Amino acid sequence: MANSDSDTQSESKRRRLERSLHKDTVVDSSDRISNLPDSLLCHILSFLPTKEAVATAILSNRWKPLWILVPALDLKYNCCKPISFTYIVYRVLALHIAPSLRSFRLTWYSPCSSFHLDTWIHVALARNVQQLHLEIYLDGRQDDSHVYVGKLFWLPSGLFTCKTxxxxxxxxxxxxxxxxxxxxxxxxxxxxxxxRYGLTNNISTLLSGCPVLEDLSVVRECTDNVISFEINVRTLKRLHIEFKSYKPEPPDYNIEIHTPALEYFRFSGHLRNIVFHGKLAHLIEARVDIYALEDWTRVYEIYYGDRIFKLLRALNNAKFLSLFPGDKECIAFGSIYPSMFQNLVRLNFKVTRSNWHVLLALLLVAPNLEVLVVNKHYYHKSQLCWMEPPDGSGYLSSRLTTINFKGYEELEHEVEFINYILKEAIVLNTITIKVSAQRSKESVLKKLSMFPRHSTTCLLTVEIGI
Structure with a gap:
């Protein structure tokens, strides 16, 4: 009987303990976030737009004062009356008491006095802001080419003295x-x-005042009155240049680049004259996407072959290269020689109706290539097809292990390309062919499996999906 009573008491004690633990767990789970220190909660709120951060004040008294301590402000015009939103911005800035700002973001799409905008920016500067993001359109006027032609907001001079x-x-x-x-x-x-830029060479002027700049991105619409400029930054490691234009006539520009520490380069858009001064000895990755309006090639007879090869020769130290040399605009031939891509181990290439010769040129000068990804951007008819290189013109990399071909249609020159790869690649491990759902995987695989393979370990697979 004593043992029975003891067991009953132990079971009862165990159940009380489990209920107590469960109760504590529920309480901790429901209040876990609120129990975090202010500094951590403010850090979490800093990733939200200010409007949403302010809204957390209704959760409880614990949350009510937190948003005013958040080291970030993200203010976005939300289509209410401009006068009302202007008042809201001033009210937020008056209540916000964080001594310093990690980030200040202002997005504005409405007529507004420059006085207000200058004031808000100076508030951020006074709090030693580290990240400043401004996107401002004072009206919504666009021309027929969808380019903004409305009133400009000129940056306050005080911004250029900010040291933080x-x-x-x-x-x-x-x-x-x-x-x-x-x-x-x-x-x-x-x-x-x-x-937009002033009448003087303001891109170059701006860069001259950035002694520790490492990452630069310039996206232009070719309507900013800047035809020639220089990028001379010895500390620059990453550079992205993009030229957008929807005008009927092709834009013109000249860029001279001196960036000896550059590790990453990306260019996209209409290619004119880009000159690199000095060898890019530290370049690791390059991405190039060329495109142009059809009228530029049809009416103005502008072709890009020589320009593309000239740009590629400057990028020949890259370890990773993604290249889309364009479509119709790439018909004219150029020459990549005598440049060698000794460091290139991965090539992503978008092939079109007229740029197979660019792919061929690269394969013959990349002796250490390991991975090749070919993404086809045309269907059926081709103007310039793959042609197997003549004897003595160069050799396929002896280190090539992986091939991916997206958009395979069994066109004659595509079949010849795969045949060439299988025949020449010594250590090829995998070759993956992606076809459309309209094609039979089994049929494609059967035909390609008949080709001789230099590599005895090569695995050939065919997948659906482009």
Whole structure:
């Protein structure tokens, strides 16, 4: 009987303990976030737009004062009346008491006095802002080419004396006119997207005041009155240039680049004259996408072959290369020789009706290539097809292990290309062919399996999906 009572008491004690633990668990689970320290909660809220951060004040008294301590402000015009939103911005800035700002983002799509915008930006500068993001359109006017032609907001001169900004992003209807002498002492990342520039060479002037810049992105619509400029930044490691234009006539420009520390380069858009001064000895990755309106090639007879090869020769130290040399605009032949891509181990290539010769040229000068991805961007008819290189013109990399071909249609020149790869690749491990759902995987695999393979370990697979 004593043992029975003891067992009953032990079971009862165990159940009380389980209920207690369960109760504690429920309480901890429901209040776990609120129990975090203020600094951590403010860090979490800093990733939200300010409107949503303010909304958390209704959760409880614990949350009510937190948003005013968040080291980030993200203010976006939300289609209410401009006067009302202007009042809201001033109210937010008056209540916000964080001594410093990690990030200040202002997005504005409405007529507004420059006085207000200048004031808000100066508030951010006074709080030692580190990341400043401005996207401002003072009206919505666009021309027939969908290019903004409305009133510009010119950046306040006080911005150019800021010593704390590390990241600066400018986009939209913003005008840039830096003073002759200034310095962004801490600026490492600069993004300029479709803004306008003053009458002088303001891109070069701006860069001259960035002594520690490492990452630069310039996106232009070729309507900013800047035809020639220089990028001379010895500390620059990443460079992205994009030229967008929807005008009937082709835009013109000249860029001279001196960036000896460059590790990453990306170009997209209409290719004119780009000159690299000095060898890119530290280049690791390059991405090039060429495109143009059809009228530029049909009416103005502009072809891009020589320009593409000239650009490629400057990028020949790249370890990873993604290349889309264009479609109709690439018909004219150029020459990549005598450049050798000794470091190239991965090539992503978008092949079109007229750029097979560019792929051939690259394969013959990349002796250490390991991975080749071919993504076909045309169907059926081809103007310039794959042609097996003549004897003595060069050899396929002896280190090639992986091939991916997307968009395979069993066209004659595609079959010849796969046959060439299988015949020449010594250590090929895998070759993956992707076809459309209209084709039979089994039929394609059967035909390709009949080709002789130099590599005895090569695995050939056919998949659906382009």
């Amino acid at each position: 900004v590390v990241v600066l992003e400018l986009s939209g209807g913003i005008g840039l006119n830096p003073p002759p002498s200034f310095q962004f002492a801490s600026l490492k990342i600069l993004r300029l997207s479709k803004i």
